Amino acid sequence: MNGLFRYFALCCAVVILVSCGWVEVPSEGTGTSRYKSSSTVSQNRSNQRQIPGTVLVQKGDTVYGISRKHGVSVRSIIDANNLKAPFHLNKGQRLRLPQGPVHVVQRGDTLYSVSRQYRTDVYTLAKNNQLKSPYTLHAGQRLKLPGGAQKKPTVRNARTSYTVQRKPTTSGLSPRVNAQPSYKPTTVAKAKPRISRKSIPKPPPRSGSRFSWPTQGKVISRFGVKRDGLRNDGINISAKRGSAVMAAENGVVAYSGNELRGFGNMLLIKHSGGWITAYAHNEKILVKRGQKVKRGQTIASVGSSGGVTKPQLHFEIRRGMNPVNPKKYLGS
Incomplete structure (x- = not known):
């Protein structure tokens, strides 16, 4: 009980x-x-x-x-x-959290195509949106864009891939990942810089069928798609800071500046036959836009400007708008 x-x-x-x-x-x-x-x-x-x-x-x-x-x-x-x-x-x-600019994914969009539209890079877009390889997008998906990103206007030009205007250009380079993915803060691109065919001299004849190496060093990032789905449109060559960067072929400087996000101090040299070479992450630029240069001439010094932390040269060869594997066109 x-x-x-x-x-x-x-x-x-x-x-x-x-x-x-x-x-x-x-x-x-x-x-x-x-x-x-x-x-x-x-x-x-x-x-x-x-x-x-x-x-x-x-x-x-x-x-x-x-x-x-x-x-x-x-x-x-x-x-x-x-x-x-x-x-x-x-x-x-x-x-x-302030609501920054966004892009609503359309059918057929890829992370790379969106990066091209807004003058940013695949790495930044993937990081801002916590995307993992293979970076598949779906129609209607909202992508957060980096602060200051602006949509690139559509350009028409029947005679050439580059738009004619008085300001210099980086439109020949796609804003893709161009080096090891170790980024530091960089200046967001301002108004779209462009190559002006009217304001630069005609490129001199080439000295040979192949390009020369722009600097001496070890290739630390090769051309093409990487394991994580990112892409390099050129090669990256590790070299001692201050080492000479040389013109890969006779040409004329089409662009000299640092407006394009991630590339730092960059040069574009136009060559006869529709070829263009690019040299990025320089510490110092030694030539000006419109200046004619000779194969092997020192045009800059190796540095770590832009989106890299170690001294290196990002080098590209393009035929028109299309990047090609530099190793296939460089001499021994």
């Missing part, structure tokens, strides 16, 4: 505790138990759930780190959340 009474009393106590809204929740990292209100637990879960357009600050997060992770600028995060210097963040703080 006494045992039955104790059992009944225990059941009543449990019912009373449950009706009061208390549950037993283990405390973090101790293995012991601590009592918390069920309403508090619900509130914590509500705070931790994902809310579109926001991010919940974790321990160790910084404004810069969040901007890199989500592909938005530091300034836009500061402005959107009215943050004040020195911009310290607290764990559990919720930040609004």
Whole structure:
């Protein structure tokens, strides 16, 4: 009889505790138990759930780190959340993420074709959208674009692949990944630079059928598609910083500048027969647009400008708009 009474009393106590809204929740990292209100637990879960357009600050997060992770600028995060210097963040703080430009995927789009439209690179698009190889896209999918990305206008020119205008060009180069995928912040391209056929001299005749090597060093990135689905339109040659970069053939400098994202200080040299060679990541450029150069002439010095961290030369050979494997056209 006494045992039955104790059992009944225990059941009543449990019912009373449950009706009061208390549950037993283990405390973090101790293995012991601590009592918390069920309403508090619900509130914590509500705070931790994902809310579109926001991010919940974790321990160790910084404004810069969040901007890199989500592909938005530091300034836009500061402005959107009215943050004040020195911009310290607290764990559990919720930040609004500014909605940057997006591209709605159309039928037939590829990550590469989208990168071409917005003058960015495949690596940045894949990273901003957390895409994995083989980077398959679906119609209607929304791709976050890097801050400052602008759609490249459609250009028509019946006589040549390059548009005639007074400003210099990098339109002969596709903004694809051109080196090892170790990127650092670079300046976003401004107005579209273009080659002007009217304002540069006619290229001199070539000295031979093959091009010469532009610098001495080890090839660290070969032409073509990589394992992760990215593509190199040329080759990358590791060399000592400051080493001479030489013209691969007689020609005329069609572009000298650093407007194209990821390529740093770059030269385009136009050769007779519709050939173009490109030299990127230079430390210094020693020739000007419109200047005629000879095969083997020093035109720049090896550096690590643009989207690379180690001294190297990104070198391309193009026939018109089409990149070709430089090793097939370089002399021994």
